[in-house]
Amino acid sequence: MLRQLGGTMASQNIESVLHEQRTFQPSAEFAAAARIGAAELAALRREAAGDHAGFWARLAREELVWKTPFTVTLDDSNAPNYSWFADGRLNVSFNCLDVHLAERGEKTAIVFEGEPGDVRRLSYRELHAEVCRLANALKAQGVGCGDRVAIYLPLVPEAVIAMHACNRIGAIHSVVFGGFSAPALKDRIEDTGAKVLITADGGWRGGQAVELKVAADKALADGCPSIERVIVLKRTGRPVLMQPGRDLWWHEAIEGHAAHCEPAWIEAEHPLFLLYTSGSTGKPKGIQHSSGGYLLGAKVTTRWVFDLHEADVFWCTADVGWVTGHSYVTYGPLALGATVLLYEGSPTFPDGGRFWKLCQDHRVSVFYTAPTAIRALMKLGEEVPGRYDLSRLRLLGSVGEPINPEAWMWYHRVIGGGRCPIVDTWWQTETGAILMSPLPGATATKPGSCTVPLPGIEADVVDESGASVSRADTGGYLVVRKPWPSMLRTLWGDNERYRAAYWSRFNGRFYVAGDSAHRDGDGYFWILGRVDDVLNVSGHRLGTMEIESALVSHPRVAEAAVVGKPHEIKGESVFAYVVCRGARPTGDTRQLVAELRDWVGQQLGAIAKPEHIRFADNLPKTRSGKIMRRLLRSIARGEDIIQDVSTLENPAILDQLRGIETPAEAEEEPGLEAGLASPAAAG
Numbered sequence: 001m002l003r004q005l006g007g008t009m010a011s012q013n014i015e016s017v018l019h020e021q022r023t024f025q026p027s028a029e030f031a032a033a034a035r036i037g038a039a040e041l042a043a044l045r046r047e048a049a050g051d052h053a054g055f056w057a058r059l060a061r062e063e064l065v066w067k068t069p070f071t072v073t074l075d076d077s078n079a080p081n082y083s084w085f086a087d088g089r090l091n092v093s094f095n096c097l098d099v100h101l102a103e104r105g106e107k108t109a110i111v112f113e114g115e116p117g118d119v120r121r122l123s124y125r126e127l128h129a130e131v132c133r134l135a136n137a138l139k140a141q142g143v144g145c146g147d148r149v150a151i152y153l154p155l156v157p158e159a160v161i162a163m164h165a166c167n168r169i170g171a172i173h174s175v176v177f178g179g180f181s182a183p184a185l186k187d188r189i190e191d192t193g194a195k196v197l198i199t200a201d202g203g204w205r206g207g208q209a210v211e212l213k214v215a216a217d218k219a220l221a222d223g224c225p226s227i228e229r230v231i232v233l234k235r236t237g238r239p240v241l242m243q244p245g246r247d248l249w250w251h252e253a254i255e256g257h258a259a260h261c262e263p264a265w266i267e268a269e270h271p272l273f274l275l276y277t278s279g280s281t282g283k284p285k286g287i288q289h290s291s292g293g294y295l296l297g298a299k300v301t302t303r304w305v306f307d308l309h310e311a312d313v314f315w316c317t318a319d320v321g322w323v324t325g326h327s328y329v330t331y332g333p334l335a336l337g338a339t340v341l342l343y344e345g346s347p348t349f350p351d352g353g354r355f356w357k358l359c360q361d362h363r364v365s366v367f368y369t370a371p372t373a374i375r376a377l378m379k380l381g382e383e384v385p386g387r388y389d390l391s392r393l394r395l396l397g398s399v400g401e402p403i404n405p406e407a408w409m410w411y412h413r414v415i416g417g418g419r420c421p422i423v424d425t426w427w428q429t430e431t432g433a434i435l436m437s438p439l440p441g442a443t444a445t446k447p448g449s450c451t452v453p454l455p456g457i458e459a460d461v462v463d464e465s466g467a468s469v470s471r472a473d474t475g476g477y478l479v480v481r482k483p484w485p486s487m488l489r490t491l492w493g494d495n496e497r498y499r500a501a502y503w504s505r506f507n508g509r510f511y512v513a514g515d516s517a518h519r520d521g522d523g524y525f526w527i528l529g530r531v532d533d534v535l536n537v538s539g540h541r542l543g544t545m546e547i548e549s550a551l552v553s554h555p556r557v558a559e560a561a562v563v564g565k566p567h568e569i570k571g572e573s574v575f576a577y578v579v580c581r582g583a584r585p586t587g588d589t590r591q592l593v594a595e596l597r598d599w600v601g602q603q604l605g606a607i608a609k610p611e612h613i614r615f616a617d618n619l620p621k622t623r624s625g626k627i628m629r630r631l632l633r634s635i636a637r638g639e640d641i642i643q644d645v646s647t648l649e650n651p652a653i654l655d656q657l658r659g660i661e662t663p664a665e666a667e668e669e670p671g672l673e674a675g676l677a678s679p680a681a682a683g
């Protein structure tokens with residue numbers, strides 16, 4: 001599979017990145033004040049290289065408060081199901097909230113701005129009290145240690161409160177992104193077997209109320225037998241149906257509950273949360289994270305990479321529906337006692353200056369967003385950010401996909417005023433925390449490279465045989481050679497799939513990330529893209545398989561194949577080949593195209609809507625019946641077909657698939673709001 005990439009796409013990427021030779025050294029001023037300077041970084045690397053497990057054990061003792069200290073650091077007897085600090089006990093919310101009460105109880109933990117402009121501030125003391133109240137309410141509703149709680153909320157403080165309330169009592173949260181539709185919510189709830197769903201009447205997005213309760217009701221009407229109780233936050237105040245005996249308002253649920261709640265002292269390996277992400281085949285994977293190891297990874301990487309100081313205001317624009325919002329909104333920064341900004345709405349409401357206005361008004365000093373958002377906002381011109389005072393910014397971050405050098409330079413010059421280092425952070429839902437990134441006070445950066453692995457992370461690039469690739473211009477599989485504390489533990493309910501998806505390629509020798517990468521002469525990593533059939537749309541993974549099944553569930557569709565096509569703003573867009581039941585639609589197919597797009601939107605959420613739909617009589621298949629996606633990819637990109645087509649069952653189909661006169665593609669390119677159609681764009 002890698003060879004495909006090595007063939008067309010990767011070589012182009014490699015060429016383009018090899019042209020990138022600019023290097024940016026950390027300024028002396030930034031380096032002098034940084035939490036980790038070059039000398040400290042070198043010392044951390046030496047320590048980790050000398051004693052991998054010992055390095056992480058020292059950090060775990062220093063960074064986390066343990067109720068029962070651990071005596072075993074890494075247990076690899078069940079590899080690849082590794083465990084860390086397994087006999088230690090702790091509580092995650094205690095480590096993020098209680099530990100700060102004495103020293104910074106009145107410090108602002110969360111500054112929230114809703115899309116309509118409403119602002120709320122919660123101090124660590126207030127946040128702690130709200131978490132305890134909800135934790136007590138959940139207990140009163142029968143939620144116990146190990147029970148699953150689904151969370152389907154807008155990006156409001158209650159989302160963070162709900163996550164911490166769960167972990168306070170040992171319940172396992174499963175946040176479902178508010179941009180997902182009812183069927184996607186239903187699938188995820190059913191896979192977790194959640195007892196309680198926490199949702200809201202709605203949230204504000206692009207000036208509209210997003211009707212979350214309506215979607216939740218639909219999901220529950222169609223299935224989800226495990227749900228006993230629905231707790232509903234009042235956010236928009238729009239009327240909703242409350243089902244007696246099942247639905248309960250949040251404000252009523254917490255009424256009379258105490259503002260203190262004894263934490264559940266759970267084992268370090270107790271699952272903290274499940275978070276679903278797309279794979280190339282089958283249903284979404286329920287990534288299962290631990291408590292102790294995960295929190296350690298989130299906390300130390302927040303300190304190292306974002307260099308947070310006591311006075312910083314940190315804004316990670318990701319929704320808590322994605323892992324970025326877990327690790328760099330709810331867990332890492334709070335464990336450090338930082339102030340975080342939370343913004344509910346669209347980056348372009350009421351106009352494209354909203355992000356920069358938020359940075360100005362809330363004195364944001366460290367800003368972390370996705371390349372897709374940067375590209376979209378870049379298109380609006382520099383006058384827009386130019387209207388705001390961005391002088392407080394001192395550090396910028398990027399995540400979700402490779403950032404193209406043009407966007408990197410714009411971010412650096414226009415948003416960072418040329419003075420802010422940029423940390424391009426590579427990681428995944430599965431890795432729990434950032435694994436590769438520059439440290440802003442210690443590492444020279446190159447636009448488009450996530451630079452080198454953090455201390456304690458042994459990433460490598462290997463060829464088909466598993467041998468390390470050393471030649472600078474050769475790509476390979478990105479792998480991690482040793483387990484690390486914040487790694488996923490398994491896939492919920494499917495350990496076989498966990499082993500197959502991440503470990504089988506090289507017989508358990510390393511964790512296989514599913515990305516291809518290469519290293520330059522300085523040992524810097526350049527991520528080239530995925531090696532599997534997974535698209536990266538607006539910084540988020542979409543499985544081709546999920547979109548195909550959504551399409552095929554439409555009565556007119558017999559067969560579908562989905563591939564990615566490079567897109568200026570989203571990184572990749574969804575390109576679907578569709579075979580209809582009966583005759584191939586010809587003539588004006590716009591209405592059918594619109595219907596199929598909406599259909600996918602309803603099944604999965606707006607982010608998954610195909611940008612292009614091309615109808616065909618058939619799909620190109622091998623004699624064994626496998627769809628030849630790499631061919632479809634080349635066609636979607638308008639490239640010449642250089643692949644071997646001799647194994648193709650029905651070669652005549654190629655001309656039809658290449659057909660240029662497809663009204664489906666007369667559809668206009670999406671505007672900015674479509675590029676940022678979902679909060680996905682922000683994380």
Ligand code: WT7
Pocket residue numbers: 277323324398399400401402403424425426427428429430450513514515527529530536539540541683
């Ligand atoms: C995939 C993981 C983890 C946060 C957001 C996405 C791609 C992520 C980078 C980066 C190049 C990146 C990879 C990875 N990716 N960050 N800095 N440079 N590619 O999480 O949905 O789990 O996706 O996003 O392909 O495998 P995710």
